[in-house]
Amino acid sequence: MPEGDTVYAAAHRLRAALAGKTLTRTDFRIPSLATVDLSGSAVGDVRSVGKHLFIDLIRPGGAAVSIHSHLKMEGVWHVYRRGERWRRAGHTARVVLEADAVQAVGFDLGVLELLTDPDAAVAHLGPDLLGAGWDAERAARNLRADPGRPIGLALLDQRNLAGIGNVYRSELCFLLRVHPAASAGEVDTDTAVALAHRLLTANRLRTVRVTTGAAARGRELWVYGRDRRPCRRCGTTVVREYLGDDTRPADTSRSIYLCPRCQPRPD
Numbered sequence: 231m232p233e234g235d236t237v238y239a240a241a242h243r244l245r246a247a248l249a250g251k252t253l254t255r256t257d258f259r260i261p262s263l264a265t266v267d268l269s270g271s272a273v274g275d276v277r278s279v280g281k282h283l284f285i286d287l288i289r290p291g292g293a294a295v296s297i298h299s300h301l302k303m304e305g306v307w308h309v310y311r312r313g314e315r316w317r318r319a320g321h322t323a324r325v326v327l328e329a330d331a332v333q334a335v336g337f338d339l340g341v342l343e344l345l346t347d348p349d350a351a352v353a354h355l356g357p358d359l360l361g362a363g364w365d366a367e368r369a370a371r372n373l374r375a376d377p378g379r380p381i382g383l384a385l386l387d388q389r390n391l392a393g394i395g396n397v398y399r400s401e402l403c404f405l406l407r408v409h410p411a412a413s414a415g416e417v418d419t420d421t422a423v424a425l426a427h428r429l430l431t432a433n434r435l436r437t438v439r440v441t442t443g444a445a446a447r448g449r450e451l452w453v454y455g456r457d458r459r460p461c462r463r464c465g466t467t468v469v470r471e472y473l474g475d476d477t478r479p480a481d482t483s484r485s486i487y488l489c490p491r492c493q494p495r496p497d
C-alpha cells in the first residue's frame with residue numbers, strides 16, 4: 231500500500247529519470263486532460279510532500295505548471311526505456327511522459343491533475359515526515375491537539391503529520407504497545423513521532439518495507455496483514471479490526487491489525 235515512503239521513492243526515481251530534461255511526448259489518458267500536450271516543457275524538480283507527488287514543469291511559453299498525482303490505494307509510477315514492455319496492463323495507464331529514450335508511466339493514479347499553484351494542494355498537511363522542513367515537535371503537538379481522539383485515527387490524519395498510511399499506523403501502535411483505540415492524549419506522541427520518522431526514513435528507498443529489522447521474506451512486519459497468526463513478541467493471535475470514533479463510523483476499507491495482549495484495549 232502506498233505510504234509516504236513509497237511516494238518518496240517514486241519521486242526519487244522520476245527525478246533521476248526526468249529532472250533537467252525536456253518532455254518529447256506526453257499522453258494523458260483521463261478525460262479531463264485528454265487534450266493536454268505538454269511536450270516541449272522542461273522538467274524542473276520532482277518531489278513528494280506526504281503522499282502527494284509533484285512533477286514541476288516550465289511550459290515552452292515560460293508558464294509554470296505542476297503535474298500533481300496521488301497514488302491512493304493502487305497507484306504506481308514506473309520508469310522504462312522507451313519500447314520496454316510495461317509491467318502493468320496498458321489500460322490502467324493514466325499518463326505517459328517521455329523524454330527522449332526515457333518513459334515514465336503513471337498507472338491507476340487516484341489523483342492526476344495540472345496545477346499552477348501546487349503548494350495550495352498540500353497547504354492543509356501537517357509536517358512531512360520525509361520533507362526537508364520536518365518538524366517533529368509540531369507533529370507531536372498536532373497529535374495531542376485532540377486528546378480524546380483514538381491514536382489510530384490521529385496517526386492517519388495527514389493534517390497532523392504527512393506520510394503515514396494504513397501499514398505504518400498498525401506497526402506504530404504495536405511498537406508503542408498501545409491499542410489503536412487508545413486516546414491520543416494518553417500516548418507518548420513525541421516517541422510516536424520519532425518512531426514514525428525513523429521507520430519512514432529507513433524505508434524510503436527500500437523496495438520492501440521493514441519495521442521489524444528483519445528483511446527476510448515474511449518477517450518484515452510486526453502485525454500488518456498478519457491476522458490469525460501468532461504475535462512475533464508474545465505468540466498471541468493477531469487480530470484485525472476496524473476503528474471508528476464518536477464522530478464517524480468505522481472506516482471499513484482500512485483494517486487495523488493488533489495483538490490483543492501486547493496492546494490491551496483501553497478501559
Ligand SMILES: [Zn+2]
Nearest residue numbers: 461464489492
Ligand atoms: Zn503480542
